[in-house]
Amino acid sequence: MKPIIKKVNLARLSSGDELGLQLYQFVGNHPGEKIYIQANLHGAEIVGNVVINELFHWLSQLEADQLAGEIWLVPACNPLGMNQRSHFFSPGRFNSYDGVDWNRIFWNYEQQHSHQIETFAQQYLNAPRETIYKDYLQTIQNAFDQQKQFKDYASSVPYWCHYRNCLQSLCLDAQHVIDIHSSSNQGINFFFGFPGRTEQAKSFLLDIGILVEQPEGLTFDEAFINPWLSLEKAFANRGRSINFDLASWTLELGSGMTANQQSVATGVQGIKNYLAQQHVVDVAKFPLAETNHHNITWVNKKQIKKYYAPTGGIIQSYPPLKSNVVAKETIYQLLQFNKESGEPELIEVTAEESGIIFDVGTNQAVNEGEYVLSVLEL
Numbered sequence: 001m002k003p004i005i006k007k008v009n010l011a012r013l014s015s016g017d018e019l020g021l022q023l024y025q026f027v028g029n030h031p032g033e034k035i036y037i038q039a040n041l042h043g044a045e046i047v048g049n050v051v052i053n054e055l056f057h058w059l060s061q062l063e064a065d066q067l068a069g070e071i072w073l074v075p076a077c078n079p080l081g082m083n084q085r086s087h088f089f090s091p092g093r094f095n096s097y098d099g100v101d102w103n104r105i106f107w108n109y110e111q112q113h114s115h116q117i118e119t120f121a122q123q124y125l126n127a128p129r130e131t132i133y134k135d136y137l138q139t140i141q142n143a144f145d146q147q148k149q150f151k152d153y154a155s156s157v158p159y160w161c162h163y164r165n166c167l168q169s170l171c172l173d174a175q176h177v178i179d180i181h182s183s184s185n186q187g188i189n190f191f192f193g194f195p196g197r198t199e200q201a202k203s204f205l206l207d208i209g210i211l212v213e214q215p216e217g218l219t220f221d222e223a224f225i226n227p228w229l230s231l232e233k234a235f236a237n238r239g240r241s242i243n244f245d246l247a248s249w250t251l252e253l254g255s256g257m258t259a260n261q262q263s264v265a266t267g268v269q270g271i272k273n274y275l276a277q278q279h280v281v282d283v284a285k286f287p288l289a290e291t292n293h294h295n296i297t298w299v300n301k302k303q304i305k306k307y308y309a310p311t312g313g314i315i316q317s318y319p320p321l322k323s324n325v326v327a328k329e330t331i332y333q334l335l336q337f338n339k340e341s342g343e344p345e346l347i348e349v350t351a352e353e354s355g356i357i358f359d360v361g362t363n364q365a366v367n368e369g370e371y372v373l374s375v376l377e378l
């Protein structure tokens with residue numbers, strides 16, 4: 001099966017070059033759901049591009065008869081963030097014009113229209129599920145188009161606003177959205193998921209999931225799913241249980257500025273398995289037999305404790321990722337030249353609670369108050 005390949009123009013640069021996205025659309029012979037997968041929203045988090053490349057070749061080898069619905073792939077989805085450099089490093093997590101995190105900019109229907117969601121649920125309380133889905137999607141689409149039109153005014157809109165409109169216009173009508181990230185530092189593989197979707201989550205075969213129970217609403221995954229979760233809740237409050245079978249995932253695959261082979265393999269296998277489990281692809285051996293017994297340790301964000309340097313120095317003896325830490329025992333050492341006529345000092349920092357090493361900083365030289373590592377307290 002050959003994909004349809006499209007270019008999406010993002011912005012004309014001062015040099016006259018055009019900044020754009022590449023979109024690969026695989027369209028099956030059978031009707032089905034739309035899956036949207038993107039990578040590299042944060043500049044240093046390149047691993048997802050390699051995952052998308054593997055999915056691209058895998059899907060290309062399938063027959064169109066093996067695919068129900070459509071799979072859209074967008075690698076390098078934030079060219080401005082990805083190309084940003086400071087010496088050898090990729091600091092493109094934040095928009096350099098306004099300092100805002102590239103994953104806190106998205107348009108969320110729910111945030112401006114919560115009152116309308118209640119009215120909608122009331123009005124459609126006894127309507128068939130399909131009608132509700134179709135009409136609500138149209139309502140979201142209309143509101144999205146309305147805010148998008150400011151781009152065409154003479155006063156126009158800032159780049160971040162135009163950029164988010166471009167990305168979201170690709171996935172507003174999808175049923176499943178997968179946004180592939182990694183740590184900016186050195187991290188383990190895990191993912192973010194939403195309530196009511198924990199059974200589907202097993203397909204990714206990842207061991208640790210963060211359940212997003214109180215979304216802020218501005219991240220890519222939240223902006224997609226929140227309006228639907230709110231509608232489900234509005235129906236539940238009126239006594240009708242309804243699940244639209246829409247899902248949004250953020251996969252966090254290992255470390256920044258690298259595409260670790262093991263993280264790539266884990267991500268590729270998980271996404272293939274997910275697509276098979278959702279009956280989007282029909283391929284031998286998938287879904288994998290272990291899917292149903294796969295055990296996920298669900299945690300919340302508060303269980304991830306970040307450690308900041310108590311004083312400036314050079315980190316010695318970092319514990320390896322996923323290793324156990326024990327409360328009150330040494331977690332790392334800090335070498336300090338105090339410049340107060342004293343000898344070099346080795347400062348021991350102990351763990352506050354027991355858990356596992358979840359993430360460690362790439363730069364082992366830290367000023368006081370800089371990020372050192374994170375412990376997942378279990």
Ligand SMILES: [Zn+2]
Pocket residue numbers: 041042045103181182
């Ligand atoms: Zn990220």
